[in-house]
Amino acid sequence: MSDISDDEIRGVSEQLNELLDQLARVVTGQSRVLEEMVITLLARGHALLEGVPGTAKTLAVRALAASLSLQAKRIQFTPDLMPSDIVGTNVFNLAQNSFELLRGPIFTDLLLADEINRAPAKTQSALLEAMAERQVTIDGNQHPLSSAFAVFATQNPVEFEGTYPLPEAQQDRFLLKIRIHYPEKEAERAILLATHLGHPLDNLSDGRIHPIFKLDSLIRAQQFLVKIRVEEPVLDYALAVVRATREHESVQLGAGPRGSIHLLVASKARALVKGRDYVIPDDIVALVEPVLGHRITLKAEAEITGTTPAEVLQTILDKVDVPR
């Protein structure tokens, strides 16, 4: 058994659930999305949010940042955006007769990269180093980023006109790809009622959001993950699922070792959110699609027949035995 006390686990879990409840009051009908965003933060990862317009992607990220009293910045990705617009650049100060660093918006805790696939690959790649190593290099000098640095990028699956698909290497850096669907009828009705009664949903300064986690609490919660127990059969189960993606008949390129690592780490974060200090197979199953869905490339014939990565992953889950 891990050496985390039950009280510690219970304390962190209660805080996380309070956080989720608060976010759910702002972002109605998207509890799964909110849980996966919190998992991303706990696992020190980055998330790619994909959904049709008007499904509260941006609002969710803003609400999360406000709930954690973290600094959040937003970059609207456009075709003419340059890498230096993201990371910053050295400019010459005439008064002091020297170069000084003008830091870009990447120097923050939470970065909302809105419509990331509107910028060309060169600009998207400016995020690679930051996401992998939590640092940026400007004119040969390395600059560390915040220890809580996380990228929440959004992209629209419908508007292919004028978009640049993310390269595989870039996609692989994202811990989760969170799919946002339309809310259920009841949830959408609640949104309508709130709007009707004069509560602007995108205004977070009306007292609905208060900081629940501070930066040090978040970092402590992140450190708990190391102590979350994973029994070997459960670890082997995760491994079997990932490896099966490389052998599936419809898959051209399966998930790599980073996919295995991310699946395990995300599962541990989910266990913590659920108030456990051990991972169960349900954690793995719940995160297979968000973690692996964007890491597999389907064969052309599979795509033509309309097969999706989610379907492929489901057939894999149907074949792999759950350890028991």
Add this chain to the structure above:
Amino acid sequence: MTTILTSFLVFFAAGVSTEVEPVSVITSPVEAKRIADRVMQQPIYHRWELRQKRVESSGTLEETTWSKRAELLQNWLLDHTQWIGKVWEWIVDWWNSWFERPQKSGGSGSGGGFGSFLHWAGWLLVAVVVGSLLILLYRLWMTTRLEGKQAKVLSRRQIRDALQSGEALAMSSSDWLAEGEKWGNEQDRRLVFRALYLGLLSGLHQQGRIDFRRNRTNWVYVSRFRGSEDLRDEFASLTSLFDEVWYGGIESSEQNIDPVKAQVKRLLEAGPSHA
């Protein structure tokens, strides 16, 4: 007997004279009896004997088609089964020589010691073979006896495979619970919990409350459980406990096994689903 023997010798001398010693060799009644014994051991004698009996009973050699066929079959069997007797004799001779060897070597020292060892090893081998046969027969008998009660005797390998795979349906609910009892005596609490839970899954599947599949997680069974809310809650609490003990690596204490057993029993006694 004399008549039969005489007529046989005449019959035999006409056909297979090479197999019989010449009459002139017979020098005494003892010698005659020895030759007669040898003759009577040969298949051709049995053929002749059968033929003779038919002649005596019907008074004619005109047999029916069926009796001809029977005779042919008997002849064929006699001709083709004599090798079995020879092999058996060879085995018996070999076996006797094997056990007689120590006495024949007779001396002391290493040769005698080795011979004695072989002697005992031989008897040990016999004991093992006989013992194995008895066990095999017993298991066969038990299986046959219990088949009538729709039960089966599981081999150690079957139990081991079921345990390794976590395949709940590999054993019946009662078998799992019996295994759990066994491990309870051996103080392995985690295995007891596992056996109880797998037994529960097996039983619930049999009752139609869940559809067991090896690729489904425990909480899928809970979410698709067919039964009242109370039963579902009880199943969910047992699932939580199993997760904690099995995946969380928690050693359960002595006192919390009995309530679990009672819970499992309650769930299984609720009967089949009517949904």
